[in-house]
Amino acid sequence: xxxxxxxxxxxIKTRGQQVTLRCSPKSGHDTVSWYQxxxxxxxxxxFQYYEEEERQRGNxxxxxxxxxxxNYSSELNVNALLLGDSALYLCASSFQPYSNQxxxxxxxxxxxxx
Amino acid sequence: xxxxxxxxxxxxxxxxxxxxxxxHSTISGNEYVYWYRQIHSQGPQYIIHGLKNNETNExxxxxxxxxxxxxxxxxxxxxxRDTAVYYCIVRPPTTSGTYKYIFGTGTRLKVLA
Numbered sequence: 001x002x003x004x005x006x007x008x009x010x011x012i013k014t015r016g017q018q019v020t021l022r023c024s025p026k027s028g029h030d031t032v033s034w035y036q037x038x039x040x041x042x043x044x045x046x047f048q049y050y051e052e053e054e055r056q057r058g059n060x061x062x063x064x065x066x067x068x069x070x071n072y073s074s075e076l077n078v079n080a081l082l083l084g085d086s087a088l089y090l091c092a093s094s095f096q097p098y099s100n101q102x103x104x105x106x107x108x109x110x111x112x113x114x
Numbered sequence: 115x116x117x118x119x120x121x122x123x124x125x126x127x128x129x130x131x132x133x134x135x136x137x138h139s140t141i142s143g144n145e146y147v148y149w150y151r152q153i154h155s156q157g158p159q160y161i162i163h164g165l166k167n168n169e170t171n172e173x174x175x176x177x178x179x180x181x182x183x184x185x186x187x188x189x190x191x192x193x194x195r196d197t198a199v200y201y202c203i204v205r206p207p208t209t210s211g212t213y214k215y216i217f218g219t220g221t222r223l224k225v226l227a
Contacts, residue, residue, distance in 0.1 A: 004157070033214065042201060042217030043158065055212045090157050097212035100165075101144050105157035 002027060004093050004106035011111045013081050017092055020111045021076040025093030032074040033103060034066060035090040049074055049095045078111075086113045117141070117204045124223040126196075127221040132189040134221050136202030146205060147178060149187045151198040151223075158201065161187065188224070192225045199223075 005024045013019050017050045025032055035043035045058035049068035068074045072093075078085055079091050092103035119137040128134040135227050138147060150158040161191055162176045164185075169176045175188040189196055201220040205213045 033217075035217075043215070045216065048214060050212070058214070066151045070216055071121055076145075085145060092215075100163070102148055102160045102163055102216065103121075104160060105150075107155075107157045 004091055004104055006091050006106040006109050008109060010110045012114060014114050015081055015083060016082050017105030019081060019091050019111060023074045023106060025072050026104050029093035029095050030072050031094045031097045032068060033092045034076045035092065037088040037090055048097060051079045055097055081113050083113050085111065087111060117206065117216060118202045118218050118222045120202055120218060125224050125226055126192045127195060128225050128227050129191055132192040132196065132223060134187040134200050134223065135184065137184045138204045141182050141204050142151050148203040148205060149176065150201045153198045194225050194227060197223060197225045
């Protein structure tokens with residue numbers, strides 16, 4: 001039973017570029033949430049997707065956008081990259097956004113901006 | 115705007131029980147308490163969650179006080195592999211009725227040989 005998988009594991013970009021991160025949820029899960037984790041900090045919620053729609057968004061600018069596909073996988077896109085976007089980006093999946101079942105996290109994509 | 119308070123760090127001797135406290139004094143009646151841990155360079159790993167009754171699974175036990183304002187995660191026999199940052203999360207509902215996690219800074223547990 002595969003857990004949450006994310007790709008790529010590491011990525012290096014320069015300021016102003018655009019990046020796309022990918023996430024495949026755990027089998028049986030239909031909801032995907034994205035988090036940003038800066039060094040030494042706890043993860044910060046970016047947004048959540050369910051039924052291919054953004055259901056909730058954290059305090060992140062419009063440069064951060066996402067998409068969910070019919071197979072429940074998801075992408076996180078970040079435009080006009082800034083040095084401050086360097087972080088570990090985590091994807092978490094769960095069964096329906098309204099339930100109390102826990103989210104399961106992938107091991108993240110480490111994004112470095114030069 | 116984390117809703118939980120945890121000590122920043124704790125040490126525990128290998129083989130002893132590790133008791134990690136969490137304060138969530140503003141918790142409301144239908145909010146669950148979740149515990150995760152994060153080992154360096156990995157994603158958070160789910161440990162356990164509960165509403166008001168004590169819970170136990172193969173990893174840990176969760177003790178929630180009767181007034182639900184605090185809880186304790188217990189690792190009964192800590193090993194070196196339990197060294198990690200432990201997060202206690204109270205998951206508030208959002209305006210759309212969905213749930214999101216608000217992480218604090220967690221407790222850095224170091225298990226000593």
